[in-house]
Amino acid sequence: MPDEQLKAFCAKTKARAVVGYTSDVDWLESAAFDLFLVSRLVWSTRMDRAYKHLTQQHSQFTNQFGLKIVTRTWSSAMLSKPST
Template identity: 30%
Template structure:
């Protein structure tokens, strides 16, 4: 049996209270136990930590981890690592310039993809990634966890780069995708 594909997850600090335990880790563990994915999960609280783990992800050693999952708070074109640290999509793209051939990005972050098509196409052009997807609106934690379970599985195991698009257009998932403004942009400029 072939090894399942890989997800490299970058997770920010969700709460100011460090005793809180909210995390996407149970979602990743569920998919791994079902033998749908393999994953690497790293907490990132500063732009420097995020950049360090992005650089590690892009090494040959982790080339089987084709999906980058950004599990952070967000606002249009920005990822929030903590309440006091954020980083823009353009800066992230510059860190990975030309190194993401064939990779797929999932931004499990509120509103990050509420950006112009030009901005998102530029991110893909700069990184050379195959596609990106995520939300244009605020999302509910529980609903988005269910949704990202099927999205991540499709991104890793769907084969074609448009497998997520086929999933979110299905009668089962289309209403939730539409409700949260789920958006997909491809390297060729096409978007949903």
């Protein structure tokens, strides 16, 4: 879904953010990363800082999964999967 539609969704619903993966993920690997992800999101006041931290500290997962975060006013750059 385009960023502008996700931003509009956040604005309309007053959701803090839309967070997801742009690639198919293995459930076990994503469950392990989700522990880091949820913890960071819960304690972060700014989603851009949470995204930056996650991409720096857990780049293997964020690259592999294509982590995407969108708020009413901001969207992360979609990470591309590494070449194989």
